[in-house]
Amino acid sequence: MTGVAIVGAAETTELGVIPHMSQIQLHADAALNALKDAGLGIADIDGVATAGESPTGIAHYLGITPTWVDGTSVGGCSFMLHVRHAIAAINSGQCTTVLITHGESGRSNVGRGSFRGMGASTLTGQFETPYGPMGPPTMFTLPVLRYMKDFGLTHEQLAMVAVVQRQWASMNPRASFRDLITVDDVLNSRMIAYPFHLLECCLVTDGGGALILTSDERAKDFPNPPVYLIGTGESVETPMVSQMADLTSSRAFRVAGFAAMKEAGIKHKDVDHLMVYDAFAHLPIYGLEDLGFCERGEAGSFISEGNTAPGGSLPLNTNGGGLSYMHSGMYGMYAMQESVRQIRGTAPAQVDNAQVSLCLGVGGMFGASGCVVMSRAPH
Amino acid sequence: MANSKRPLPQPTPETQHFWEGTRNGELRLQRCDACAAVYFPPRPFCPECSSRMVSVFSASGRATLHSYVINQRPHPAFAAPYSIAIVELEEGPRMMSNVIGCPQTPEALELDMPLNVVFEKQNDDITLPLFEPAGDRT
Ligand SMILES: [Zn+2]
Numbered sequence: 001m002t003g004v005a006i007v008g009a010a011e012t013t014e015l016g017v018i019p020h021m022s023q024i025q026l027h028a029d030a031a032l033n034a035l036k037d038a039g040l041g042i043a044d045i046d047g048v049a050t051a052g053e054s055p056t057g058i059a060h061y062l063g064i065t066p067t068w069v070d071g072t073s074v075g076g077c078s079f080m081l082h083v084r085h086a087i088a089a090i091n092s093g094q095c096t097t098v099l100i101t102h103g104e105s106g107r108s109n110v111g112r113g114s115f116r117g118m119g120a121s122t123l124t125g126q127f128e129t130p131y132g133p134m135g136p137p138t139m140f141t142l143p144v145l146r147y148m149k150d151f152g153l154t155h156e157q158l159a160m161v162a163v164v165q166r167q168w169a170s171m172n173p174r175a176s177f178r179d180l181i182t183v184d185d186v187l188n189s190r191m192i193a194y195p196f197h198l199l200e201c202c203l204v205t206d207g208g209g210a211l212i213l214t215s216d217e218r219a220k221d222f223p224n225p226p227v228y229l230i231g232t233g234e235s236v237e238t239p240m241v242s243q244m245a246d247l248t249s250s251r252a253f254r255v256a257g258f259a260a261m262k263e264a265g266i267k268h269k270d271v272d273h274l275m276v277y278d279a280f281a282h283l284p285i286y287g288l289e290d291l292g293f294c295e296r297g298e299a300g301s302f303i304s305e306g307n308t309a310p311g312g313s314l315p316l317n318t319n320g321g322g323l324s325y326m327h328s329g330m331y332g333m334y335a336m337q338e339s340v341r342q343i344r345g346t347a348p349a350q351v352d353n354a355q356v357s358l359c360l361g362v363g364g365m366f367g368a369s370g371c372v373v374m375s376r377a378p379h
Numbered sequence: 380m381a382n383s384k385r386p387l388p389q390p391t392p393e394t395q396h397f398w399e400g401t402r403n404g405e406l407r408l409q410r411c412d413a414c415a416a417v418y419f420p421p422r423p424f425c426p427e428c429s430s431r432m433v434s435v436f437s438a439s440g441r442a443t444l445h446s447y448v449i450n451q452r453p454h455p456a457f458a459a460p461y462s463i464a465i466v467e468l469e470e471g472p473r474m475m476s477n478v479i480g481c482p483q484t485p486e487a488l489e490l491d492m493p494l495n496v497v498f499e500k501q502n503d504d505i506t507l508p509l510f511e512p513a514g515d516r517t
Pocket of ligand 1: 411412413414415416425426427428429430
């Protein structure tokens, strides 16, 4: 246990295409919804963490005078790291009530600061950019042919990741894509960067989310049952996907996942619900293996055989994931929102008696990871 | 490929030797004098043991195709489809590059196929190391 719980959680009022809201307003809309969820006022917040926008900008926009801020920005899993850092801050008395916000006008591009590309003198600018990568669809995807050759993963098995997640999305009224799809649909969708087809790549949408954390002791006095944070982990590996030590496994996943499960004192069989940040279809495969739910090379068949699908033994990405639910760019917040809903028992595709949820995030292209274990009981 | 529009690297003091090497037709790597680790990208210390005693040497230019994607979307400097590859150098380190001189298809781009470095001049300062199938070497 960590001694800290989530007492407020919400996404933006709308998700998907929100051209009438700027990026910072997406943060604020989610924050106001989370405050309402927690029955708190803005004056109750004394800690602020965010990524994408600066914590200074968010605190000022919302009218918060914080005694603690965290602007850790390591990509889409930054919010998992904020949770971990907030736990330490609350436990050490630096603040009592932390607001973590995310908002991203990923699709409509309203009020979004210019994308900070890697300059030509950075290591990425010198040793990757000249060879023509065009963002995540050509970089995050680079390791997978190596994995396919080493472990015999088939194109059909990779496509099944998208098929299964659409099954979950079909039960979720807020999901961007809800129509069921087949392996053929995936393999016949437009090729983006071989071997990845359009339906194996994440959405690009607008949205936001926010979490409010406080100590276990105070957490019982809120409108919703506390979602206890029982274990967390974080790590980074490399900003250059070409420099991963092993293209078939994420070191950051392994380190963050191991730390979170160890702190939580849980074994794999204790996990009722799993979220693995899925920017692309291979991410859940890497996540299942690097977390130790599957042996090396077995996650593709594990998913294909229905184990992570509705009714399966290990419900995975039950909101539909970045492939079907939403993906604004920094998806980690939405993965945690789904873990909170599952533990509260309020998810659209609710898993029966979900007591423990493990949520694994990725940042950059296998560059960083954060892992959070949530529980209905404080342990 | 029309390469004139490639986003070109801007060398730093720590990487100068690498780009000087490619200008002269050499693929330069670094080796730790203390623990013998060979590493890339360039830095003036060993990432394995942190020793500052390191040497620059000229690599063989032989590599294998470790992984890749074939980008289908238009890029201002490339004629799609084109491969973006991670090659594994004979000396151990891996680097991103392009495999040229063969069809940009899964059939022609076989994983672990042997490659040789080729140097493609971009301007007076920058020459990029690209790779082509070795063909005669197995
Ligand atoms: Zn050394």
